[in-house]
Amino acid sequence: MKLFSVSAIALAAAMLVPFTAQASDKKYKLVLTSEAGDRESVLGGALRDWASRIEESSDGRIRVNVFYQGELGGQQELFDQLVKGNVHMMITWPQTSYDQRIGANYIPYLVMGWEDAIESFGREGWVRDVLEPIYQDIGLKYFGPFPEGFGGIATKGRYATSYEEAQGLKVRSQPIFPLPQTLQAMGFQAVPIDWAEVYTSIQTGVVDGDSSNVIYWDYEYFRDQLDYFVQSSHNFSSYSLLMNSGTWEEMDDEDRGIIDSAAIAVIDQQFENAKAEDDKWIAAAQEAGMEYIVPTPEQKAAWVERVRAEVWPQAEEALGKEIMDVVRANASVPE
The missing domain is CATH 3.40.190.170 (Bacterial extracellular solute-binding protein, family 7)
Known part of the structure; x- marks a missing residue:
């Protein structure tokens, strides 16, 4: 091939x-x-x-x-x-x-x-x-x-809305820095996999789900494999x-x-x-039986605090202080 x-x-x-x-x-x-x-x-x-x-x-x-x-x-x-x-x-x-x-x-x-x-x-x-x-x-x-739209975590068998619950869940990540590092900071085991190999990886148990995509991709391509979509919104896709x-x-x-x-x-x-378009696919996934979970403000805030504390310093080392100074000056204040 x-x-x-x-x-x-x-x-x-x-x-x-x-x-x-x-x-x-x-x-x-x-x-x-x-x-x-x-x-x-x-x-x-x-x-x-x-x-x-x-x-x-x-x-x-x-x-x-x-x-x-x-x-x-x-x-x-x-x-x-x-x-x-x-x-x-x-x-x-x-x-x-x-x-x-x-x-x-x-x-x-x-x-x-x-x-x-x-x-x-x-x-x-x-x-x-x-x-x-x-x-x-x-x-x-x-x-x-x-x-x-905003990416999430789609899994089968069980789902997580906290660092503690995410322990032991293996999820596919795009092989692009700092997405795997982000998933790790959230508590998941990140497995970088190319898009073309995701379905087979979920089907065979190499991973328990997909991450960082809007729900369209997980519903349209993996709906027979996945049970849950957690709207973690950790990345804007x-x-x-x-x-x-x-x-x-x-x-x-x-x-x-x-x-x-x-x-x-x-x-x-x-x-x-x-x-x-994103709202349309959220509704379609729910109608097809995929459970759609929105973390509580407290759960999301805990993820935001943990991820920014752990991943942003890594980003500064990789991307440079100049870029991260701009990021910190403009990034959203957590709700």
Whole structure:
């Protein structure tokens, strides 16, 4: 499977074809993908939307070939190919393998509610000011976030709303700093696993559940395996719209404007719809029999205190004092 994925990426990379040298007359075939989200998912729809807006605005001069989850490879492999320029665009959870500072996107208990999250992660928000130069340093153009909502802990057999109750529960974590460290601080045993391997890992008992995703992913993909979803809200789950800087820089201003405007439209639409979409899947999961648990304010406050005390110093060591000073100055005050 891996050999096929690499070959597919190599074939896809050949699609970046500028046919003429005149400004704004070049014809491109770009590759857009994500590690998650099938054709029918909200993320899959966003991929198509970004692609169609680009093609429409360029009168078909810039064509975008969309590949869905698993079609070109796994999470780390795809991010590697994006940095190299073999994949041109992604909506992805960026990996920290090239720069630990990308972990600023995943700092736990950064925001506490929807209003604060939208303000902080939005186009004029302080989170963008932190992230944009980091992406530039590793050769990526950052358009903005694709927000989904607040992540939780989905498990089978039993659930936890406290550090003590979480002891012995093994949950999958995205292999991105500081998400595994966050789960450990909450009392769980964190097992970093790539998205493509999560179902089998739950099914075979390697882990007891999934973590840090909004309920959509756990309900839609693992509903026959999971019994509970605890709305711990320890992370604000958002993908990022990214493009390889080499591809971006070789385009002229008109074509950059087309790509950027289309990205902004996709991001704005998702900010408008994200909470309602999350609420819809919370209701759907409950109707299907998954128990949805919201920790009490006291339970959440205990997690916030423990996680910030343990993980934020680790984040400062990995990301730098400058970033964490900005975080501490802007992060939500616990409710």
